[in-house]
Amino acid sequence: MEELFTCLAIGIFSGGIYSLIALGLVIIFKTTKILNFAVGELVVMGGLIAISLLNTDLPYWIAIILSVAIGGAIGFFLQKVILSSFIKRPTLDALIVTCFIIYLVEGVNKCGWGARLRFFPEFLPQGQLNIGDIFISTDIMWSFVIAMGLSFILIFIFQYTKLGLGLRVVANDNVLARSKGVPLSSTHSIAWILGGVVAVVGGIFLGYRSAIDPTMSTIGLKAIPVVFLGGLESLPGAVVAGIIIGLVENVVGTYISSSWAGIAPFLVLVMILLIRPQGLLGQKMVERV
Amino acid sequence: MTSHCPAGTYDANYGQDSSIARTQLQRVFLIAGIILIFAAPWYLGSDLLTQLNEIGIYIIVASGVFIAISCGIVNLGQAGFMCIGAFTSGILCSTAGFSLWGALPIAIIASGLMGVLCGLTLSRIKGFIAAVVTIAVGIIIPEMFMIILPMLDLPAEAVSLPEGISIGGKVLGSQGLYLLIWVLVLLTALLVLNLSRSKTGRAFRGTRDNELVSEAVGLNIRRHKIVALLVCSILAGIGGWLWACHYSSISAGAFRFTLSLECLGIVVLGGMGSVGGIFIGSVIVLGIKFALSNYLLPWLEDMFMTGPWYGVLPLGDLIGRLGGITPLLLGIIFILVFTFSPSGMVGWWNKFKTYYRLWPLPG
Numbered sequence: 001m002e003e004l005f006t007c008l009a010i011g012i013f014s015g016g017i018y019s020l021i022a023l024g025l026v027i028i029f030k031t032t033k034i035l036n037f038a039v040g041e042l043v044v045m046g047g048l049i050a051i052s053l054l055n056t057d058l059p060y061w062i063a064i065i066l067s068v069a070i071g072g073a074i075g076f077f078l079q080k081v082i083l084s085s086f087i088k089r090p091t092l093d094a095l096i097v098t099c100f101i102i103y104l105v106e107g108v109n110k111c112g113w114g115a116r117l118r119f120f121p122e123f124l125p126q127g128q129l130n131i132g133d134i135f136i137s138t139d140i141m142w143s144f145v146i147a148m149g150l151s152f153i154l155i156f157i158f159q160y161t162k163l164g165l166g167l168r169v170v171a172n173d174n175v176l177a178r179s180k181g182v183p184l185s186s187t188h189s190i191a192w193i194l195g196g197v198v199a200v201v202g203g204i205f206l207g208y209r210s211a212i213d214p215t216m217s218t219i220g221l222k223a224i225p226v227v228f229l230g231g232l233e234s235l236p237g238a239v240v241a242g243i244i245i246g247l248v249e250n251v252v253g254t255y256i257s258s259s260w261a262g263i264a265p266f267l268v269l270v271m272i273l274l275i276r277p278q279g280l281l282g283q284k285m286v287e288r289v
Numbered sequence: 290m291t292s293h294c295p296a297g298t299y300d301a302n303y304g305q306d307s308s309i310a311r312t313q314l315q316r317v318f319l320i321a322g323i324i325l326i327f328a329a330p331w332y333l334g335s336d337l338l339t340q341l342n343e344i345g346i347y348i349i350v351a352s353g354v355f356i357a358i359s360c361g362i363v364n365l366g367q368a369g370f371m372c373i374g375a376f377t378s379g380i381l382c383s384t385a386g387f388s389l390w391g392a393l394p395i396a397i398i399a400s401g402l403m404g405v406l407c408g409l410t411l412s413r414i415k416g417f418i419a420a421v422v423t424i425a426v427g428i429i430i431p432e433m434f435m436i437i438l439p440m441l442d443l444p445a446e447a448v449s450l451p452e453g454i455s456i457g458g459k460v461l462g463s464q465g466l467y468l469l470i471w472v473l474v475l476l477t478a479l480l481v482l483n484l485s486r487s488k489t490g491r492a493f494r495g496t497r498d499n500e501l502v503s504e505a506v507g508l509n510i511r512r513h514k515i516v517a518l519l520v521c522s523i524l525a526g527i528g529g530w531l532w533a534c535h536y537s538s539i540s541a542g543a544f545r546f547t548l549s550l551e552c553l554g555i556v557v558l559g560g561m562g563s564v565g566g567i568f569i570g571s572v573i574v575l576g577i578k579f580a581l582s583n584y585l586l587p588w589l590e591d592m593f594m595t596g597p598w599y600g601v602l603p604l605g606d607l608i609g610r611l612g613g614i615t616p617l618l619l620g621i622i623f624i625l626v627f628t629f630s631p632s633g634m635v636g637w638w639n640k641f642k643t644y645y646r647l648w649p650l651p652g
Contacts, residue, residue: 035418037365085628092417092497093631095363099553100623106547107617115609214613217546218428224421232418263432266425270410273422277413 002133007254008247009136013144015246017205020147022226022238023154024198030158030171030233031191033091034083035224037098039199041105043220046071046196047203047212048113051120060123068200075196079189087184102217109214117211124208143205148239150201154194155235167191218262222249225269231282241280244268293643307486326471330464338467340579345470346531347571351555352481353524355567358556359485360517361497362411363420366427368548370522373400374529375539376434379448382533384441389454389534396530397523403430404522408515415500419514427549431541438541447540454534470531477524482564484520493517547616554623560633569634574619581615589614 021043028036036042049070053063078101086094124139158164169177170187178184199220203212206219226245230237245265253261278284300306310316330338350367357364377399378392387395403426411422438445453460454469461469484490495503496510504510533539555574559566592598593607602610630636 029418035421037420037424082624082628089631092358092361092363093627095417095420096553096557097624097627099363099365099550100557100620100627102550103547103554103616103620103623105620107613107615107620110613111610111617112613113610114603114606115612116606214609221424221428224424228421257436259432259436263429266429269425270422270429273410273413 003254005132005134006136007250009131009134010140011247011250012243013136013140013246014209014250015243016144016147016151017202017242018223018226018245019239019242020151020154020198020205021202021220021223022230022242023151023235024195024202025223025227026230026232026235026238027154027158027167027198028191028195029227031167032083032094032170032188034094034098035227036195037095037224038078038101038105039195039223040217040220041102041109042074042196042199043203043206043223044212044214044217045074045105045109045203046200047207048109048118048214050200050204051118051207051212052113054121054123060121064123064204067204068197071196071198071200072193073196075192075194075199076189078196079185079192083188083192084185087188106214106217113214115214117213118207119211120204120208140209143208147201147205150198151239154198155239157194158235163190222265225265225272228269228279229272231279233283234279234281237279237281293646295646309482323475326475327468329471330467335463338463340575342463342467342470342535344571344575345467345474346528346535347552347555347575348474348567349470349477349531350525350528351552351567351571352477352564353521353528354549354552355481355556355561355564356484356493356524357423357517357521358553358561359490359497360493360514361417361500362423362514362517362521363417363553364423364518364521365420365546365549365553366407366423366425366430367521367525367552368544368546369423369427369430370400370403370525371529371532371548372430372434372541372544373403373522374526375533375544376438376448376529376541377526378530378533379450379539380438380441380443382450382452383443383448389450389530393527393530397526400526400529401519401523404518404520404525405515407522408518411518412511412514423549424546427546431544434541445541447538449538450533453537466534470535473527473531477527478564478568480520481567485564489513489516551619554619557627558623558633560635562632563635566633566635573634577619577622578615581618586611586614 021039025036025039028034046067050064050067053067054060056063058066082097082101083094086097122139124142127138129136129138129141156164158167166177166182166187167190169180169182170184174184177187202220202223206212222245223242226241227238229244230239230241245268248264248268249261252264272279294300294311298312305311310319329341333341350371353370354364354367374396377396378387378389381387381392381395382389407422407426411419435445438448454466455461456465456469459465485493492503492508492513495506495508496513500510532543536543551574555570556567557570558573559568559570589611590607593602593611626633632639
């Protein structure tokens, strides 16, 4: 029984991180209609940047803020240099180019950090949390709390601020948005900056749980099943789905085998597309010519 | 974008407009090219032949991605379909005593079935984001084989085939394999050419360009997407089977996500609308990979290990770091070409042709 509860708790906690990464994807998708396939590599890159900065003499909080800022800068760079020339081209082209960004980022990761495993210093409070018979280390819990906090901040920004209004207008009708004076390119930049920031934070927490090396891009790709499970356009859906995917992965890993755990999220993806293509909290899209 | 025809060449009917070789000169070059390809075993060394074998396999597999893209499906799981073809034949040959020829139809059926399954899932959602299903396939299938192989008492790292491919009781060497692969390459090219010129091909393009309108004019876009993925996965299955013939030892590690990306890159680099582009793209991508891994990387390694740059990079990590050069370079090339020429290398070639045919008038 304790085993089950521990496994569920860890599942929920690691799912929170997937939720956060998935939110970054959803925000980019809602604003630009591009699904960022490079998310896996970007997450790895974020983790590696954070490790390098955390291993310097800087205080931890400065190192983390710096790496988050670099993440935002990477998002901005990707949008300005590569994707801005794809705004006027078919969505198919933009999707394909995000696939090539995978190559680019993978190359940078490998050249910059080599192929060996890297570990995070322990910067979150250490210790154990006892609830009844369950023991959970507090750092996992803290990463969950921070990830959830950031998720709610992101949702708040998107739904209730002027910045978010701009993002949502562009998402809804970019011709109308442009005619009302909302600049398209810089709004897209904002979405990509948020995406980059989220990828770094996600990379920090995912890497913190185990370790990180430049070849483990599939770990961040798990955000894609999360996005589709929650519903492609739904922010709360991403949060809920992240936790579900985390649970599924951990339960499968504990009770079946660890090799099934890696593919369980993708099996969920195939199943949800067969059963309910619009996702758990998504709405059926109505298209008009 | 197609180029201007030379002066004096008129299209009197649709057949002429869509013919493979439009002018007499093109026909001559085409036949000469085919002769050159099939005479290669008599004038090329076995090193180059092995490279050409690999290029041929990539052309077949990338043709599948080409068909999927012409229907608006960004296929990121081609390695998964290939994996099915390769491992089906590998498992059948090493446990059930099949010959490679006997395993071929089963490999094709297995990968085709997976393609249809994938197509059924994929056609449930509209738009290009449906590509995620293929990502799932590309990630799930190699992992699945890692789980299945130990159950069949086979080593999970690599399945080795008991014997190579043979014709009439004689095992083919690299020359025979070369001829086999390139016959299949030409058949594939012919299939893709005819498919994209036919009614089905036009329906694919309609589905890609605007799903709503295609549906409104009466196209069954679900069916077309499934057919596109079926053809795509069958070609990948044949590619996987050839992979098994070529390497005679197959490991799931070879069918990584980057292999699917390479196939996509080949199609885009060559030019998304033209079959010749697949040939050009494969030669360029594999040529770059070959040149890097055989010349540049050993040279850089020497320079860092013993040469003048000794100690610039930490030695323990050197190989891993240098391994990043290939994806970095390929990524930059793919992005640059795709940004500046949506129709790839062939687009540039066509622009050039238009330029010199219209010269001295401005194009």
